[in-house]
Amino acid sequence: MAPSKHLAATVGPAGSVIVKELDVPKPGPGEILVKVVAFAQNPTDWKTAKFVNRVGAVTGTDFSGVVEEIGPDVPEGLWKVGDRVAGYVRGGLYPNGAFAEYLVASAQYGVLPVPEGWSFEDAAQLGCAAFTALQTLYQSHNFPTPLNPTTTPITLLVSGGASSVGQWVVQFAKQAGLYVIATASAKNFDLVKSLGADEVFDYKEPDAGAKIKASTKGELKYVIDTISEESSAKVVFDALGDEGGVIAALLKYPTPPRDNIKVVNSAAFDMLGKDYEIPMKHVSTPAVKERSVRFGKLLSDVLATGKVKPNPVLLLPNGLAGVQNGYQYMADGKVSAQKITYRIADTPRA
Ligand SMILES: NC(=O)c1ccc[n+]([C@@H]2O[C@H](COP(=O)([O-])OP(=O)(O)OC[C@H]3O[C@@H](n4cnc5c(N)ncnc54)[C@H](OP(=O)(O)O)[C@@H]3O)[C@@H](O)[C@H]2O)c1
The missing domain is CATH 3.90.180.10 (Medium-chain alcohol dehydrogenases, catalytic domain)
Structure with missing residues (x-):
């Protein structure tokens, strides 16, 4: 009691x-x-x-x-x-x-x-960061999950691989079979690689985006920007291929330099099963509620594999x-x- x-x-x-x-x-x-x-x-x-x-x-x-x-x-x-x-x-x-x-x-x-x-x-x-990671992967994008990994090559840039959201995204994406490129400070390269990133670039270097573009042969299409600020968006815009792509963002995002780059936002508090108004009106429709339950179960099931840290x-x-x-x-x-x-x-x- x-x-x-x-x-x-x-x-x-x-x-x-x-x-x-x-x-x-x-x-x-x-x-x-x-x-x-x-x-x-x-x-x-x-x-x-x-x-x-x-x-x-x-x-x-x-x-x-x-x-x-x-x-x-x-x-x-x-x-x-x-x-x-x-x-x-x-x-x-x-x-x-x-x-x-x-x-x-x-x-x-x-x-x-x-x-x-x-x-x-x-x-x-x-809580917040883990559910947000799932929203970026399976709501803003539609990637395979660690429970059903892909064998088709998909390259994903995780901007902010050392952030809390980023660490969840890197692990889920890698375990789902994606090729994961991340950005982080040089001191966090080992950690981000240990979580599954195939390549890590230092976002503090002015040519980080150009280096990622070169490494992906100008073909990068998919991004999750867990930082979503001016500086991270610059790296992302420089890294994306000329054919454009989709960026999952977490904050109000800078306007992309080209029409073929689409930005999709998500809000963690949508997953709590209630309408809310701050900062703007969000309605918890049956579809949103169903997604929240699905993401909670997916998170539990993936954690039960013991492979996520x-x-x-x-x-x-x-x-x-x-x-x-x-x-x-x-x-x-x-x-x-x-x-x-x-x-x-x-x-x-x-
Ligand atoms: N839309 C939503 O509902 C939602 C939900 C959750 C979070 N967010 C927002 O998303 C952001 C991240 O949240 P979080 O909890 O993951 O943050 P966090 O763990 O506190 O972020 C800290 C990390 O950000 C990294 N970082 C900072 N600037 C960077 C840059 N320009 N490029 C790459 N990495 C950079 C740093 O990496 P290094 O240490 O390697 O330098 C640091 O480890 C916050 O602004 C938060 O408010 C939004």
């Missing part, structure tokens, strides 16, 4: 984070109450805290923990109290968020069992009280091939 009050990291003025005692949220229809064990940080967390700045909302997206209570109308047999669970919620906008002792999550969307042999610290990242974990101290430092670290651009992760048990108690 959950207590009535818990500690949560809330949004403070100017994107600061304040740990407060709040009421424990109640699971509504189709929801579960989760006792959080570990939580992991995504760029959306500090960006939402700072730029949307809904003071008082509970911050944080990704979590792992244990099912504490099952709300009404949850399909029979889906979860039982005590199950180990991981996933994501929309943080930074509501009285419910992931960086808290308890949270309410959808029972069906954006949630999966902690894979066999995974710690809570590793599983805490099985989590991002290297950077465990920060002080649990909920450490979040402010983690946000600053990420906002300063210091994250490099790491998943900032915290444990609830490390939160100092009065």
Whole structure:
């Protein structure tokens, strides 16, 4: 039985984070109450805290923990109290968020069992970035999956192979039989190759795009740009063949220099089974809900093969009280091939 009050990291003025005692949220229809064990940080967390700045909302997206209570109308047999669970919620906008002792999550969307042999610290990242990777691969593009690999040669450029989304994309793409080219800082070449990239190029070199174009003989058609900023788009535009292609993007993307380059966006929060309006109206149609369930199952099934590794974990101290430092670290651009992760048990108690 959950207590009535818990500690949560809330949004403070100017994107600061304040740990407060709040009421424990109640699971509504189709929801579960989760006792959080570990939580992991995504760029959306500090960006939402700072730029949307809904003071008082509970911050944080990704979590792992244990099912504490099952709300009404949850399909029979889906979860039982005590199950180990991981996933994501929309943080930074509501009285419910992931960086808290308890949270309410959808029972069906954006949630999966902690894979066999995974710690809570590793599983805490099985949320926003992992689902986003699947959206880029199987929604923006339509690639084969690791469960049904291709023998037809397909070359994919993963811009940002060391980012959190990028590390998932590289592994899934390689295990699906694609030829994977990635960009990363030189210090992360070994990591990105160990995840399956066939070639890695340093995005900081001014001719990175031209080098990729030469290496692919001007025939590159498919890109996932996990960074989706001016600098990464320049590399991508330079790398694509003259016949153009398709870029899966994650942020508002610079306009391509040629009409034959198509940009397809995706939004992670579409996978949570609810309509939402920030920054624009997104409707959770039956097709979107079906896709979310399909992606959750695919993620679970691929993880069950034991061949996919989590991002290297950077465990920060002080649990909920450490979040402010983690946000600053990420906002300063210091994250490099790491998943900032915290444990609830490390939160100092009065
Ligand atoms: N559309 C959505 O719903 C959605 C979902 C998830 C994330 N996003 C957005 O996608 C972006 C990536 O998220 P994330 O969690 O994967 O980020 P992250 O792990 O925090 O990204 C850090 C990594 O980015 C790499 N990087 C930075 N600039 C680069 C460049 N110009 N080219 C190649 N790599 C570069 C760095 O690589 P090195 O260390 O090798 O330098 C670093 O390891 C963020 O802007 C996030 O807000 C959007």
